[in-house]
Every structure is written in structure tokens, then in C-alpha cells.
Amino acid sequence: MCTAALLDASLATAADGSGPLSADPLSTWQTDGVVWSLASANGVVYVGGTFDTVRPPGAAPGQKAVKRTNFAAFDAATGKLLPCAPSFTGLNHTVRAMKASPDGRTLYVGGSFNSVGSTRVANAVAIKTGDCSLSADFRPAVSAVVRAIDTTADAVYLGGDFNRVSGQVRSRVAAVEPKGPLLPFKADIDHPVRALSAAPSHGKVFVGGDFDSVNGRSDHALVTLDARSGATLLSYPGWFSLQASVKAIVRDNSRFFVGVEGHGPSILEPRISGRLTNGTMVWKDTCRGATQALVPFQGVLYSASHAHDCSDTPGGFPESGDRQHLMAQSMTDRSIFHWFPDTNDGMGEGVGPRALAVEKGVLWVGGEFTKVNGKPQMGLTRFGSRDTGAPKVPALSLGATQPGKVTITWRASWDRDDAALTYKIYRDGKLVGRKTESSAYWDRAQMNYTDSVKPGSRHRYTIDVTDGTNTSRKSAALTVTVPKAKAKSRTAGGHR
Numbered sequence: 001m002c003t004a005a006l007l008d009a010s011l012a013t014a015a016d017g018s019g020p021l022s023a024d025p026l027s028t029w030q031t032d033g034v035v036w037s038l039a040s041a042n043g044v045v046y047v048g049g050t051f052d053t054v055r056p057p058g059a060a061p062g063q064k065a066v067k068r069t070n071f072a073a074f075d076a077a078t079g080k081l082l083p084c085a086p087s088f089t090g091l092n093h094t095v096r097a098m099k100a101s102p103d104g105r106t107l108y109v110g111g112s113f114n115s116v117g118s119t120r121v122a123n124a125v126a127i128k129t130g131d132c133s134l135s136a137d138f139r140p141a142v143s144a145v146v147r148a149i150d151t152t153a154d155a156v157y158l159g160g161d162f163n164r165v166s167g168q169v170r171s172r173v174a175a176v177e178p179k180g181p182l183l184p185f186k187a188d189i190d191h192p193v194r195a196l197s198a199a200p201s202h203g204k205v206f207v208g209g210d211f212d213s214v215n216g217r218s219d220h221a222l223v224t225l226d227a228r229s230g231a232t233l234l235s236y237p238g239w240f241s242l243q244a245s246v247k248a249i250v251r252d253n254s255r256f257f258v259g260v261e262g263h264g265p266s267i268l269e270p271r272i273s274g275r276l277t278n279g280t281m282v283w284k285d286t287c288r289g290a291t292q293a294l295v296p297f298q299g300v301l302y303s304a305s306h307a308h309d310c311s312d313t314p315g316g317f318p319e320s321g322d323r324q325h326l327m328a329q330s331m332t333d334r335s336i337f338h339w340f341p342d343t344n345d346g347m348g349e350g351v352g353p354r355a356l357a358v359e360k361g362v363l364w365v366g367g368e369f370t371k372v373n374g375k376p377q378m379g380l381t382r383f384g385s386r387d388t389g390a391p392k393v394p395a396l397s398l399g400a401t402q403p404g405k406v407t408i409t410w411r412a413s414w415d416r417d418d419a420a421l422t423y424k425i426y427r428d429g430k431l432v433g434r435k436t437e438s439s440a441y442w443d444r445a446q447m448n449y450t451d452s453v454k455p456g457s458r459h460r461y462t463i464d465v466t467d468g469t470n471t472s473r474k475s476a477a478l479t480v481t482v483p484k485a486k487a488k489s490r491t492a493g494g495h496r
């Protein structure tokens with residue numbers, strides 16, 4: 001649930017199209033390995049992946065390490081580490097998928113592991129969120145890694161690489177009762193399932209992955225199955241390149257949203273939105289850079305990717321050699337909002353963020369990054385509603401002088417979550433001018449200001465810049481001697 005203050009902030013910022021969240025990271029614990037999955041319930045964020053320890057905000061690798069074997073839990077709002085710490089071990093020992101039940105009482109966990117603590121299990125378990133104990137009921141024997149989980153009141157859907165569950169044939173997808181017994185839901189899928197989204201009020205489950213064939217028909221990367229039987233209900237011919245996989249599926253009450261990863265050069269890796277009722281496409285963006293995770297929050301679709309070349313999508317950026325790892329766009333019309341926090345590629349495969357979750361109005365991001373907004377931060381980060389970062393102050397230079405006039409110039413700064421910035425120009429410490437300009441990291445205009453002063457006088461100019469909330473320090477001073485009335489006009493070198 002969101003507090004009234006958060007809702008107010010979101011309404012205020014929705015008007016300028018920037019979405020409800022700040023791009024300035026909150027202080028967050030770190031992992032010593034890759035975070036593959038995030039889930040949340042009751043104000044707690046659960047973190048799953050391939051790691052041995054966690055460490056507090058600001059600690060360097062190896063410092064202040066606290067043992068956590070592939071699983072950790074945190075207070076979503078404060079970021080505090082919680083004691084809930086079952087260890088997931090054996091086989092390749094990794095947690096790859098987590099999802100809480102709709103009532104928040106149970107957390108389902110999947111991956112590649114054969115023990116939780118001292119209990120023998122097989123790649124999927126349930127943890128009671130109330131006391132962090134392992135549920136004795138839910139113990140499906142899954143024959144290989146679980147990569148995706150979604151839950152309804154009646155079923156827990158599992159997707160992955162497996163071909164048997166609890167002794168029965170189940171090819172890459174299965175449904176299990178919350179209390180444990182395998183459900184009759186059955187579909188024959190030929191390659192791994194990597195994303196699931198159940199829409200119980202529509203009687204559907206949306207299934208994404210690497211596959212080419214579903215229930216004996218040619219269906220690539222995405223299919224919609226009957227939630228009870230597993231029969232194919234909807235297909236998506238022409239939606240995806242044959243070199244593309246679906247890595248993420250989320251939904252709201254009327255639409256679903258998928259995130260695509262391409263395997264090869266020149267493959268579009270967009271987000272696509274379709275209607276839950278009939279599977280028709282609503283929009284598709286044009287970005288490249290594989291999408292790993294999606295989360296909807298207050299009308300904004302947040303994505304984890306390494307997006308580049310989004311130039312044909314409204315609000316998007318051109319190819320610049322830069323990879324943008326976190327992005328926000330309109331769920332209604334795909335337009336990209338001015339919200340550009342960023343991670344580096346980091347460890348592992350080097351794709352940056354891999355998992356997203358929102359709880360208590362805070363966006364949690366997990367993955368294989370080792371930096372966030374250029375500063376060391378490994379495996380986890382999070383974003384709230386408070387804007388705390390000031391834009392970087394520009395450097396002033398002299399554009400031109402003429403008798404009684406001085407033109408100073410600077411290159412526009414940019415801010416990670418505000419497009420329009422206001423520059424204030426000071427002559428000898430006194431505010432003399434103000435200019436507002438929109439900018440982004442790929443679009444920074446050369447700006448100028450012309451001041452009228454007494455011929456022959458000498459002045460010190462400084463500038464600062466504000467996003468409306470945070471103001472930079474003042475720039476270094478530019479000292480200018482203004483030509484006398486009879487002097488010829490001249491221009492400073494290097495600017496024309």
C-alpha cells in the first residue's frame with residue numbers, strides 16, 4: 001500500500017510526465033554475487049540469486065560480510081537486513097524465481113537447489129512469510145531448474161527447463177496447488193520457459209521463453225494457455241524474431257507487457273503491450289538492448305535492460321554507444337519518461353540489472369551491476385520518491401563582447417529525473433538572469449546569456465543550475481573586461 005504522501009508526490013510528478021520515482025538511489029545493502037530474482041510481501045523484499053554474503057551500504061567487497069546463501073530478506077522501506085535467511089544449497093545452488101501468494105502469506109521460491117537448510121527438496125519450495133519457516137506441504141519434485149513463478153489463489157505456476165514434476169510428465173511448465181498436489185494443467189513446450197503471468201479472471205496464463213513449439217504447434221517465444229487445462233488459447237505470429245526470447249511478462253487489469261531479449265546483432269529487443277482479452281498488440285517500442293525484467297507501478301512500466309537506440313520511440317534516445325540500464329515508460333502509449341538512473345554492466349554476463357520489484361512505494365533493483373549512477377554499489381539498489389541529486393554545474397566561457405554587452409556561454413547540464421532545468425546567472429554575486437532549458441544526457445544544448453553593462457567595466461560571472469528541488473553549487477567565476485565604447489567588437493576564440 002502506498003502512503004498518502006507518496007500518492008501526492010506521484011500525482012504531482014505525473015503531470016510533467018516523469019513518473020513517481022526519483023532517479024537518486026536510496027542507501028541499500030549489497031550482495032557478493034548476482035541477484036536473479038526479487039519478490040515482495042507485507043513490506044518485505046526477498047532477494048534470490050547466486051551469492052554467499054550480503055554487506056551494508058558503503059562497505060567494500062569482503063568488508064562487514066553477513067552470511068546469506070542465495071537468499072536474503074530486507075525491510076522494503078528502510079532497507080534494513082532481516083533475520084529470515086534459509087540457505088539454498090546443492091546442484092548449481094541458485095535461486096532464479098520467486099513470487100508471493102496473492103494473500104502474501106506464502107513465498108514460492110524456485111531455482112536450482114536440492115536443500116533448504118537441512119531439508120532435502122527439488123528446485124521449488126514455499127516459505128511461510130509470517131515466521132520464515134519452510135512449508136511442509138509444498139514440495140513438488142521438479143526435475144530441473146525453475147526460472148519463472150506466478151501465483152493465483154488456486155495455483156502456483158512454474159516454468160523452467162524441467163520435463164517432470166512429482167513423477168509426472170510436465171514439459172517446461174506446470175501448475176501445482178498451493179498446498180502441494182500437482183494440478184492437471186499440462187502443455188508440451190520444447191525449450192525453456194523464462195516468464196509467466198497468470199490472469200485468473202481471464203482464465204489465462206501468459207508463458208514466455210526460448211521455445212518454438214507449444215502443444216504440437218509452431219509458437220515462438222510467447223503463448224497464452226488455458227489456466228486450467230494448459231491448452232493453447234492465443235498465439236503471437238509475427239511478434240518476435242526467431243532469434244528473440246521473452247524474458248519478462250507483467251500485466252495490469254486489461255493489458256500484458258512483455259520484455260524481449262534478442263540473440264544476435266540487429267535484433268529489436270522491445271517492450272510490447274497486448275490486450276488480455278484477445279492478445280492483440282497495443283504498442284511496441286523500438287529499442288535495442290535485451291530486456292531482463294519489468295514491473296508496473298502507478299501507470300509507469302519500469303524496465304531493466306541495456307537499452308540503446310530508442311530513437312524511434314517518443315522520448316527515446318539515439319544510438320550513442322551508451323547503454324541505459326534502467327528505464328521508465330508510459331503503460332498507455334510506450335513513450336519514454338525522463339527517468340535515467342543507470343547501472344554498469346557489472347559481473348557475470350554483464351547485462352546490469354536482472355530483477356525488479358516495488359514494495360511500499362520503493363523500487364528495488366537486483367542484478368549483476370557493481371556501480372549505480374557511477375558509484376560503487378553491488379547487486380542491489382533501490383529508488384524512492386525523494387529527489388536528492390542536484391544537476392552538475394556547467395562551466396562558463398566567454399562568447400562575445402561588444403561595447404556595453406557581454407555574452408557568456410555554457411553547455412546545458414542534465415539531470416537524471418528532470419528534463420527542464422533552470423540556470424541562474426550572477427554578475428558580481430548578484431542574480432541578473434535566468435534561463436530554463438530541457439536537456440538529456442544525449443541532448444545538451446549550447447546556451448548563452450547576454451548581459452548589458454557599462455563599457456569599460458570589469459565583472460565576475462558565475463552560474464548555478466536547479467532541477468526545481470536541488471541546486472548545484474555556483475560555478476567558478478569567469479572574469480570579463482567589457483570593451484570601451486570605441487573598441488571594435490570581437491569574439492572569443494574557440495566558440496565560433
Ligand SMILES: [Ca+2]
Pocket residue numbers: 387388389415416417418467
Ligand atoms: Ca532531479
